[in-house]
Amino acid sequence: MSTPIQSLTPRISVAPMMDWTTKDYRFFARLFNPNIIMYTEMVTTGAILFGGANRHLDYNNEEHPIVLQLGGSNPKDLATCSKMAQDWGYDEVNLNVGCPSDRVQNNKIGACLMAEPDLVAECIAEMRNAVDIPVTVKHRIGIDNMQSYEEMLHFVDTVAKTGCDNFIVHARIALLQGLSPKENRDVPPLRYEDVYRLKQDRPHLLIELNGGVKTFTETQEHLKHVDGVMIGREAYHNPYLLAELGQLWNLDMPNRFEIMDQMMPYIAKRMEEGAPLSIITRHILGLFQNLPGARKWRQALSGGNAKTFSDVENAIANIKEAMQRTEDYIQNKQTDS
Known part of the structure; x- marks a missing residue:
């Protein structure tokens, strides 16, 4: 409500x-x-x-x-x-x-x-x-x-x-x-x-x-x-x-991946209704703005590059991996210093 x-x-x-x-x-x-x-x-x-x-x-x-x-x-x-x-x-x-x-x-x-x-x-x-x-x-x-x-x-x-x-x-x-x-x-x-x-x-x-x-x-x-x-x-x-x-x-800020967890069933529903995937994914290109992997995320989902539901799942997995690599690198640098 x-x-x-x-x-x-x-x-x-x-x-x-x-x-x-x-x-x-x-x-x-x-x-x-x-x-x-x-x-x-x-x-x-x-x-x-x-x-x-x-x-x-x-x-x-x-x-x-x-x-x-x-x-x-x-x-x-x-x-x-x-x-x-x-x-x-x-x-x-x-x-x-x-x-x-x-x-x-x-x-x-x-x-x-x-x-x-x-x-x-x-x-x-x-x-x-x-x-x-x-x-x-x-x-x-x-x-x-x-x-x-x-x-x-x-x-x-x-x-x-x-x-x-x-x-x-x-x-x-x-x-x-x-x-x-x-x-x-x-x-x-x-x-x-x-x-x-x-x-x-x-x-x-x-x-x-x-x-x-x-x-x-x-x-x-x-x-x-x-x-x-x-x-x-x-x-x-x-x-x-x-x-x-x-x-x-005073609201808690949601995690970006939690946002996508909630967005994916909606994408599936809209695709079942016959909506082209590209008219939905164009709205989520900025989700990871200024974060590691953001450019590849945009590339994967823009211009009709994402043709199937699995393409969106792969884009999520790829940016999650890119962000983890960056986090690991930062932690290793801090440990070395």
């Missing part, structure tokens, strides 16, 4: 990332820490309403607490999809007002909506009226010609009038005219002080910080100023960070 999402303190989450935070990754990530909040990839209202709800809304029961992130700007459609999310068992629903992709801009989805706070407020009001679960907003600190702290504060205040009290703030502006989506994740400088100031100025709101967070120590530092931290790419490339974050709740 997972902890109710409203009672999680602090709020630590894995960011919604297109093509990355699939249900296979989320199952894997959950094994590191029971208190991390999982987000789906952003799913547009159109995909849910016209592209097959099962395909876009299904998840593993083990993933709780889990949030559905919606992309859209039609208040009625967002309300309908929010109700579907609640009926599906999601713990929370989030509106994306941060994605800088030009594909979504054309459909008035994502960061471009920061320029229309009244429309976002209307969307959130409809969503909140449709459900009993929490409705939250993820946004940038600014876009294009709307880059000041005061403009972000106006956006937050406008939306907060609906009763929404939880904002996840990516501490970079998005330059929708001139930078690619990839560049918008790295090029605009991080302005953490703007997010800290927002919490200071609006202490009654739940403010979470997103952007560039890579370590447990950094997370601890941010938590001195805000209510929560959302981890992005680092949680994917170095998933053991999620285990290290368990220290925030």
Whole structure:
């Protein structure tokens, strides 16, 4: 039984990332820490309403607490999809007002909506009226010609009038005219002080910080100023960070091989369902990041190199052997000295 999402303190989450935070990754990530909040990839209202709800809304029961992130700007459609999310068992629903992709801009989805706070407020009001679960907003600190702290504060205040009290703030502006989506994740400088100031100025709101967070120590530092931290790419490339974050709740850190012991039955089940092995193993490549044998582990499981369940078992055995050799070498050196 997972902890109710409203009672999680602090709020630590894995960011919604297109093509990355699939249900296979989320199952894997959950094994590191029971208190991390999982987000789906952003799913547009159109995909849910016209592209097959099962395909876009299904998840593993083990993933709780889990949030559905919606992309859209039609208040009625967002309300309908929010109700579907609640009926599906999601713990929370989030509106994306941060994605800088030009594909979504054309459909008035994502960061471009920061320029229309009244429309976002209307969307959130409809969503909140449709459900009993929490409705939250993820946004940038600014876009294009709307880059000041005061403009972000106006956006937050406008939306907060609906009763929404939880904002996840990516501490970079998005330059929708001139930078690619990839560049918008790295090029605009991080302005953490703007997010800290927002919490200071609006202490009654739940403010979470997103952007560039890579370590447990950094997370601890941010938590001195805000209510929560959302981890992005680092949680994917170095998933053991999620285990290290368990220290925030005095949790024991699981062994990486224990993680794989729990992951293997899931891999077997997904293969029985017809899922290609490569779409599952691509999510576990970072498990041994910065450890002996990590490169061979990635090579063994990436690019379709692992074709059978036995290939995964062999990769585990090989990295276990590599780590043991390194440990023996270190012990021998210490003994010699």
